[in-house]
Amino acid sequence: MALLEVVDVSKVFPGVRALDDVSFTLQAGEVHALVGENGAGKSTLIKVLTGVYQPDGGELRYRDEPAQFGTPMDAQRAGISTIYQEVNLIPLMSVAHNLFLGREPRTAFGLLDESRMHREASEILVRYGVTTDVRRQLGTLALGAQQMVALARAVMIDAKVVIMDEPTSSLEPREVQTLFGVIRDLHAQGIGIVYVSHRLDELYEICDTVTILRDGKLVHTGKLADLERIQLVSLMLGRDMSAVRREGFTGFAGEHATEADAAPVLKVTDLNSRHKLHDVSFSVRPGEVVGLGGLLGAGRSETIKAIGGAYPIDSGTIEVDGKDLKRPTTVQAVKAGIAVQPEDRKAEGIVAGLSVRENIALAVLPRLSKFGLVSDRKIDEIVRTYMSRLQIKASSPDQRVGDLSGGNQQKVLLARLLATQPKVLLLDEPTRGIDVGAKAEVQSLIDELASEGLGVVLVSSDAEELIEGADRVVVLRDGAVVGELLNENVTTEALLETIAAAAVVLEDNNE
Known part of the structure; x- marks a missing residue:
């Protein structure tokens, strides 16, 4: 018996047919990949499954019965839970309150039992690799930890179906493996999982079946193991793989117009900021892409924000074309020729x-x-x-x-930045959460901009993307520069070795 079925569902918006007779089946205990380019209809299908949208045609069946969810709460009560790429919890509330929101434990007198809530929250989150004081505000946790709290909350509602939309986009490798362990446990319990991701390695590691959408239509469904990666991507894009510039969609094309003896367009010296950055120094020449490597929490985003005037600087210098910006505001940074694309495009970028x-x-x-x-x-x-x-x-x-x-x-967002005619482009996770086709286009554009002489600083959690896209990689750990990769040493192995070596030195110093 199918757990969840979508039968010939259509959804029409003004001028757009977002879903065109799409069918989808999820079995109990199945991890089902839902893939396609941005605009393929994945988000619309998820919103139909969760009661955000009502279909204009077709039928939704849940546990072998016709179903109609008028609101997301209706779907949640039925046992369908969703974890979105952007954490949709309340950052100013405590971790425990977020976890139990709407179902807080009560005493015999109907009062909130905080001690029990804190105890149970701590016990639950340990299973998800989160060890923190559950009384602290959720917003003070790293994005990865917040995502794991959202996952724990989703599973706690006695879910029969869990929909995961880009769940690893904010996670470190260790947290990804914790997530996969949770998914395997849910699989063993007979819970059906719809898994949306653009990372092919993840899909092939964790998913049983795959459904591919393109332009609102179903183009393939079946066992994932029966589909080679090149076939999967070709079906997603609707064109031969050779039409895309980079196999795997993680590299950049062309050679940058860097002149070895050119004066730096950006020079950062001994940058310190609120115990987050410690004597960070590096430079960028015209036409050069400099990567900032390191794990989540290494200080990459803080460095980007500090240079762009969005993070307070305690000491150090930031120079653009040899001019010291002192401690720039965001307006001063823009006037000097610095353009920043933030990590969270929805919260800090687009309107x-x-x-x-x-x-x-x-x-x-x-x-x-x-x-x-x-x-x-x-x-x-x-x-x-x-x-x-x-x-x-x-x-x-x-x-x-x-x-x-x-x-x-x-x-x-990139168009807005480029319209300011910048000298330096600071990019924080420019391809996060976008499909492989759009990713290739964005990467190709960055390469083109560098070849025209723009200085680029690139942050990416995808090690291969960072290595293949950058001329040099400055490696950070705990807000400090711990190494720099040059020439033939710009490899994934060298990046990981540098991070690991820094961790060993840090542990030795703490003994």
Whole structure:
């Protein structure tokens, strides 16, 4: 008996057929991969399964009975739980309160039993590799730990179906293995899992079956082991793999126009910040891509934010084209030629309620204004230029950015940055959460920008992407530089060895 079935379901939005007679079946105890490019219909299908959207055609069946979930709460009560890529818990509440939100343990008098809640929360989270004071605010935890709390909460509601949307995007390798252990336990308990990820290694390690969507249509479903990776990607993209520039979609193409004796366009010296950064130093020459390597919590994002003026600096210098910016604000950094793409594009980058045009124009309005007036013609020209160059797929420049796929949202953010005509581009996880096709396009664009002489700083949790995309890699651990990889030493093995060696030195010093 199938646990969850979607039968010939369609969903139509104005001008877009997001799902076109799609069928999908999840068996009890099955880990089922749901894959496709951004815009393929994965998110829409998940929202139909969880009661966010009502289908315009077709049928939903749950445990062999017709089902209709009017709200996400209806789906949750039935036993369908979802873990989203962006943690959807309450950061200002404690870890324990988030875990038990809506089902807090009570005393015999109906009062909140905090001691029991704290005790049970600690016991539950240990199974998910989270050892922390459950009384602390959730928002103070690393993103990976927050994701594991969200997973624990999802499983706690006596779920029969767990939908995981890019669950490893914020996790360290150790946390990924913990997650896989949890998935195997759920598998053994007969719980069905829908697993959405763009990381092929993960899919082949943990999933039994796969369903592939493209342009809102079902193009393949079956055992994952029967499908070679090249076939999987070809089906996702709807074109031959040779049309994409990089096998595996983790590298960059071309050679950067770096001149070995060129003066640095960006020079960071002895940067210290609030006990998070310790004497961080590195430089970037025009046309060079410098990677920042290290595990989550190593200080990569803090370094990016500090350079971009979004993180307070206690001491050190930041120079652009030889000019010391002192302790720049975000506005001063932009004026100096620094453009920052943040790790969380939804919270810190795009404005989902505004149009593509408005999002791209945001950063250039001061430059285009004259006596407080802005030329619509100039804005339209800039928007057309970057929509074309970055191949942003939207019905028009007036379409809401929040309605675009993740990959196109990322391109809109990049378009806004490039419209400021920067000298240095700081990219924090530029390909996180986007499909393989969009990832290849973004990576190719970064390579093109570097070849034109732009200095680029690249942060990526994907070691292969970082190694293949960077000319040099500066390795961080606990907010300090612990090594630099150059020339033939820019390899995944050397990166991991540098991180591991730094860990051994740190342990020795702490003895």
